[in-house]
Amino acid sequence: MNRIIKNRVRKIFSFAESSGTKPDAIIIKNGIEGQLDSTFFYLSNIRSGLFEGCSIIAYPSGSISVLTSKLEEQSALETPDIEVITFENESEYKKLLNKKLMKIRILGINYGEITLGNYLWIKKNFQRIKLIDLSKPITRARCIKDxxxxxxxxxxxxxxxxxxxxxxxxxxxxxxxxxxxxxxxxxxxxxxxxxxxxxxxxxxxxxxxxxxxxxxxxxxxxxxxxxxxxxxxxxxxxxxxxxxxxxxxxxxxxxxxxxxxxxxxxxxxxxxxxxxxxxxxxxxxxxxxxxxxxxxxxxxxxxxxxxxxxxxxxxxxxxxxxxxxxxxxxxxxxxxxxxxxxxxxxxxxxxxxxxxxxxxxxxxxxxxxx
The missing domain is CATH 3.90.230.10 (Creatinase/methionine aminopeptidase superfamily)
Incomplete structure (x- = not known):
């Protein structure tokens, strides 16, 4: 795993823990153009592509998984040291996400950037998972540049x-x-x-x-x-x-x-x-x-x-x-x-x-x- 990416992920989890929250994972879910969360690119270091409707799942170990459509698959694959999982439609995306979140009990979300529609979609499809706001730890981590x-x-x-x-x-x-x-x-x-x-x-x-x-x-x-x-x-x-x-x-x-x-x-x-x-x-x-x-x-x-x-x-x-x-x-x-x-x-x-x-x-x- 890329050292820079790992350090960025761990920094967010560290700030979350110091603020009294301890998620099992973090999900960053993009909307359409104009509703993209820049934290997606902060955690992945991907330099090209829009990644509309795509997601990142980040874990306390520092590892990340990128769930991408085929539109940006090549840009994701050209980025070293990240796991890339490709989906073709929403149904497949949901299955892949469910597999990745199977053991997750507490999931961190960037409330400051996620759209209401995407938040409600996660809440509806993963009712067993507790969702918590990590917008402050994310903002603090991104403010301190490497x-x-x-x-x-x-x-x-x-x-x-x-x-x-x-x-x-x-x-x-x-x-x-x-x-x-x-x-x-x-x-x-x-x-x-x-x-x-x-x-x-x-x-x-x-x-x-x-x-x-x-x-x-x-x-x-x-x-x-x-x-x-x-x-x-x-x-x-x-x-x-x-x-x-x-x-x-x-x-x-x-x-x-x-x-x-x-x-x-x-x-x-x-x-x-x-x-x-x-x-x-x-x-x-x-x-x-x-x-x-x-x-x-x-x-x-x-x-x-x-x-x-x-x-x-x-x-x-x-x-x-x-x-x-x-x-x-x-x-x-x-x-x-x-x-x-x-x-x-x-x-x-x-x-x-x-x-x-x-x-x-x-x-x-x-x-x-x-």
Whole structure:
């Protein structure tokens, strides 16, 4: 059995036991596209394929069994050191699953990701088995990245960082938000990304005051803010970076907003180290912004964990109960948003280390005028 897979499985069972639960096995069951549990790929390390309707059964020993349809059989078989069982239809899948779960009395489920339909299907067909929620141990395990994951996250962040000079060169009067978004996406994939890690955000002018704006056919004008929030997906692992540029000559107001956000970014990054509460990081950033004339204009959390998902289960926010541990990877992304004027956000990806953070997004952060 692959050592990395075994360690990941055992880590989940260990966290489950420390929280007072002791399942005999864990099942991860995918729905259709858009309803896939990334834990399936965390435990299997399978790099290709959708695996709709497929499952993993994981055991305390660290071993796993992958139940797959023939659609993704080859991708599963090409993954070393995992048991692959193929089914042709739901009836056969049910028989195979029943055989695998025959001696199981307590079965862990990822309540945070499984669809209601799949949960009810398991409950109906395996009534003798007690189902328990393992979403918290799973989230905690996935938040602490192993060295393979960190290597992939660094590659993903490197791809995204290298696109920033392309963004600068592409800015010209009348380019649209959608056109710049497509340039960003093409250049990430041209460098080896399989896809963007989420829908790329490009917001010009007043649109940059909306944090989750969707690019439109709005044309770039002189003296517009340009906010680009994007990330690369590399071997399923995500990066997430934001840079804000000014197309034209900045005025005193824009410079002041930018310098405030840049200082908030430095404060947030300086707080990232082992043993610090995530809420303390957020509070330090928010308290600083609220001490300026921009009080109340920082309208979201300071960051989130990244990994197989761009939002990978944990947050750096006021109510977060997370305590930072070695190997966790988060974004730090303070912003100030002024309706009808625009917004500034600066976002980096950072690994939690003992003495100081390891920042893995390398694009320049100083105010850039084009």
């Amino acid at each position: 060295e393979m994951e960190i290597k992939l996250l660094k590659k993903s962040a490197n791809i995204a960082s290298k696109v920033f000079p392309v963004i600068i060169r592409s800015l010209e009067k009348d380019i649209t938000e959608s056109q710049l978004s497509s340039i960003i996406n093409y250049n990430m994939e041209n460098q080896g990304a399989s896809s963007p890690s989420f829908q790329t955000i490009v917001a010009f002018g007043k649109h940059s005051a909306e944090p989750h704006y969707t690019p439109q056919n709005y044309k770039l004008k002189r003296n517009n803010l340009v906010l680009c929030d994007y990330g690369a997906k590399y071997n399923r692992y995500c990066s997430d970076i934001t840079r804000t540029i000014f197309f034209g000559k900045t005025n005193k107001n824009i410079k002041e907003i930018y310098e405030t956000v840049l200082h908030a970014s430095k404060i947030g990054l300086s707080k990232i180290r082992i043993g610090v509460k995530a809420s303390e990081v957020h509070n330090a950033v928010e308290d600083f912004i609220n001490s300026t004339k921009y009080k109340g204009r920082f309208i979201h959390s300071t960051g989130h964990s990244i990994g197989l998902n761009v939002h990978d289960g944990a947050s750096i926010s006021r109510k977060s109960e997370v305590v930072l541990e070695e190997g966790m990877v988060f974004t730090i992304e303070p912003g100030i948003y002024i309706p009808k004027l625009g917004g500034v956000r600066i976002e980096d990806d950072v690994i939690v280390r003992r003495n100081k953070p390891e920042i893995i997004t390398k694009a320049p952060k100083e105010l850039t005028e084009v």
